[in-house]
Amino acid sequence: xxxxxxxxxxxxxxxxxxxxxxxxxxxxxxxxxxxxxxxxxxxxxxxxxxxxxxxxxxxxxxxxxxxxxxxxxxxxxxxxxxxxxxxxxxxxxxxxxxxxxxxxxxxxxxxxxxxxxxxxxxxxxxxxxxxxxxxxxxxxxxxxxxxxxxxxxxxxxxxxxxxxxxxxxxxxxxxxxxxxxxxxxxxxxxxxxxxxxxxxxxxxxxxxxxxxxxxxxxxxxxxxxxxxxxxxxxxxxxxxxxxxxxxxxxxxxxxxxxxxxxxxxxxxxxxxxxxxxxxxxxxxxxxxxxxxxxxxxxxxxxxxxxxxxxxxxxxxxxxxxxxxxxxxxxxxxxxxxxxxxxxxxxxxxxxxxxxxxxxxxxxxxxxxxxxxxxxxxxxxxxxxxxxxxxxxxxxxxxxxxxxxxxxxxxxxxxxxxxxxxxxxxxxxxxxxxxxxxxxxxxxxxxxxxxxxxxxxxxxxxxxxxxxxxxxx
Numbered sequence: 001x002x003x004x005x006x007x008x009x010x011x012x013x014x015x016x017x018x019x020x021x022x023x024x025x026x027x028x029x030x031x032x033x034x035x036x037x038x039x040x041x042x043x044x045x046x047x048x049x050x051x052x053x054x055x056x057x058x059x060x061x062x063x064x065x066x067x068x069x070x071x072x073x074x075x076x077x078x079x080x081x082x083x084x085x086x087x088x089x090x091x092x093x094x095x096x097x098x099x100x101x102x103x104x105x106x107x108x109x110x111x112x113x114x115x116x117x118x119x120x121x122x123x124x125x126x127x128x129x130x131x132x133x134x135x136x137x138x139x140x141x142x143x144x145x146x147x148x149x150x151x152x153x154x155x156x157x158x159x160x161x162x163x164x165x166x167x168x169x170x171x172x173x174x175x176x177x178x179x180x181x182x183x184x185x186x187x188x189x190x191x192x193x194x195x196x197x198x199x200x201x202x203x204x205x206x207x208x209x210x211x212x213x214x215x216x217x218x219x220x221x222x223x224x225x226x227x228x229x230x231x232x233x234x235x236x237x238x239x240x241x242x243x244x245x246x247x248x249x250x251x252x253x254x255x256x257x258x259x260x261x262x263x264x265x266x267x268x269x270x271x272x273x274x275x276x277x278x279x280x281x282x283x284x285x286x287x288x289x290x291x292x293x294x295x296x297x298x299x300x301x302x303x304x305x306x307x308x309x310x311x312x313x314x315x316x317x318x319x320x321x322x323x324x325x326x327x328x329x330x331x332x333x334x335x336x337x338x339x340x341x342x343x344x345x346x347x348x349x350x351x352x353x354x355x356x357x358x359x360x361x362x363x364x365x366x367x368x369x370x371x372x373x374x375x376x377x378x379x380x381x382x383x384x385x386x387x388x389x390x391x392x393x394x395x396x397x398x399x400x401x402x403x404x405x406x407x408x409x410x411x412x413x414x415x416x417x418x419x420x421x422x423x424x425x426x427x428x429x430x431x432x433x434x435x436x437x438x439x440x441x442x443x444x445x446x447x448x449x450x451x452x453x454x455x456x457x458x459x460x461x462x463x464x465x466x467x468x469x470x471x472x
Contacts (some may be wrong), residue, residue, distance in 0.1 A: 042286050042287070042288060044242060045239065045242060045243065045286070045287035045288060046281055046286075046287065048235055048238050048239040048242060049239060049276075049279055049281040049287055050281045051231075051235045052232065052235035052236055052239055052276070053280065053281055053282075055228055055231040055232040055235055056145075056232050057136075058224075058228040058231075058232075059145060059149075059225065059228035059229055059232050060135070060136055060140060060145075061136060061228075062221055062224040062225040062228050063135070063145070063148055063149070063152075063225060064131075064132040064135035064136050065132065065213070065217075065221045066152060066211065066212060066213065066221070067107065067110060067128075067131065067210060067211050068148075068151065068152070068155075068211040068212055069135055069148055070103050070104075070106070070107040070110075070131055070134075070135055071107065071211065072147075072148060072151070073100065073103060073135075073138065073144075074100070074103065074104050074107065076144075077096070077100055095139070096138070096139060099134065099137055099138045099139070100138075102134045102137075103131070103134045103135060103138065106127065106130045106131040106134050107131055109127045109130070109131075110127045110128055110131050110210075111210075141277070142273075142277050145229075145232075149225060149226075149229050152212070152222065152225060153180065153181065153222075153226075155208075155212050156181075156218065156222050157181060159212075159215065159218070173223070173227060176226065176227070176230055177223060177226050177227075180226050180229075180230070236276055236277075239276050239287070240269070240272060240273065240276055243272060243287070243288065243291055244269070244272075246272075246288055246291060246292065246295070247265055247268035247269055247271075247272050247295055248265055248268075250268055250292060250295045250296060250299065251264035251265045251267075251268045251295075251299060254299055254300075254303070257303055257307075258303075258306070258307060259302065259303065259306065263302075264299055264302075267298050267299050267302040268295045268298060268299050270298045271291075271294040271295040271296070271297055271298025271299065272291055272294065272295055272298075274294050274298070275287070275290055275291035275293075275294035275295070276291075278294075279291070300314075301314050304317040308363070308364070309364045310364060312360060316357070316360065319349075319353075319357055320357050320360070320361045322347060323343060323347060323349070323354060323357050323358070323361075324361075326343060326346050326347045327343060329346075330342060330343070330346060340354050340355065365381060366381075367380065367381050367382040367385070368380050368381075368382055398471065402468075402471050405464055405467055405468060406427060408464065409460045409463065409464045409468070410422070410427075412459055412460070412463055413456050413459060413460075416442070416452065417452055417453075417455065417456035417459075418456075419438075419442070420438055420442075420449060420452055420453050420456065421453065421456050421457075421460075423437075423438050423441075424438060424453060435449045435450055435453070
């Protein structure tokens with residue numbers, strides 16, 4: 001009964017609170033309610049992201065009017081496969097390859113009528129429409145769009161079309177285009193050189209009028225390209241600035257590492273820019289949640305990349321962390337040292353993989369570093385390593401002493417005994433001879449040479465045996 005009373009009281013209080021909230025909301029005018037909703041960070045991010053997505057699509061539509069876009073994509077992505085590395089998932093890689101193949105086919109169909117002049121203008125128009133449709137489907141990166149616009153601006157200046165038509169635009173748009181053209185002065189020759197190399201890759205070279213349209217058509221679409229680029233970059237900057245506090249908040253969680261807070265914020269902004277370029281507002285996710293993953297990934301990868309002298313791939317770092325976490329869990333449960341076999345059964349890795357992960361997880365030690373906490377802080381690890389370049393001084397002394405003892409030992413022997421010992425053991429010329437060869441040289445039998453050798457060794461053992469045995 002007490003439980004029912006408690007439940008009914010909670011239910012009533014919740015209903016009263018909801019009623020009061022609805023009354024307060026109803027008391028706010030609709031216009032003010034719209035301002036309150038739009039001021040929420042998530043709503044603001046959604047609005048800016050939607051504007052960014054629209055302006056990006058507008059820029060892609062304008063760039064698709066220029067066939068040079070297809071040629072540039074084919075050169076950059078098909079002939080230089082390292083450009084594909086920016087795409088991370090296998091699904092995106094497959095889709096990108098399919099789009100490139102469709103663009104290459106549509107572009108070759110457009111180039112064929114231009115070079116051979118065999119098809120009608122209607123057929124060429126259909127092929128261009130197909131090419132535009134395929135270009136709009138491609139997933140462009142930020143660098144792709146910027147480089148394409150720079151190339152079009154450089155060719156626009158090269159053609160001498162430096163004065164935008166102000167009849168169809170406002171003064172602000174005309175000033176924007178003029179400012180964009182003036183900002184291209186420093187690098188337009190570089191982009192023009194890239195364009196010349198691009199159109200001369202085939203024999204015969206591509207037609208400039210086909211790649212960049214006619215003068216009038218280029219004038220119309222050029223203004224659309226620059227306005228779309230300006231609005232796209234402006235929306236991109238607004239969305240980045242609106243979430244700069246999120247970067248600082250996440251970077252603050254990684255304070256205390258070997259990277260300073262400013263470096264953590266910088267790495268976080270790199271992840272934020274990736275999130276801005278890849279976010280799709282039509283999927284229904286909040287931008288702050290989506291960007292948080294990219295910011296954390298960028299910061300964590302920077303830490304794993306810079307904390308070691310020898311860089312370890314991020315995938316291997318994750319496996320190393322997994323192995324050490326599993327080792328700590330097993331140690332806390334059993335209270336004993338965990339073996340490699342137990343780790344392999346717990347983490348589903350093979351024993352060889354675990355041994356490899358342990359080997360690459362070792363921290364490198366500087367040979368010339370000093371440890372002030374130890375008593376022998378004046379010595380570094382390199383002082384305890386034996387060098388192999390020069391002979392050790394003690395070895396030189398031992399060799400000299402051995403030569404002196406052998407010389408004195410041979411002096412106590414008669415000439416024939418000394419000759420047999422020197423020839424048999426190669427003391428003088430390092431050329432050892434058999435007893436048979438020595439006997440032939442001295443005109444003695446092999447057995448007689450052996451008897452003389454035994455007698456000579458006994459003399460040496462009696463006089464210098466103790467000294468010589470220390471060198472064994």
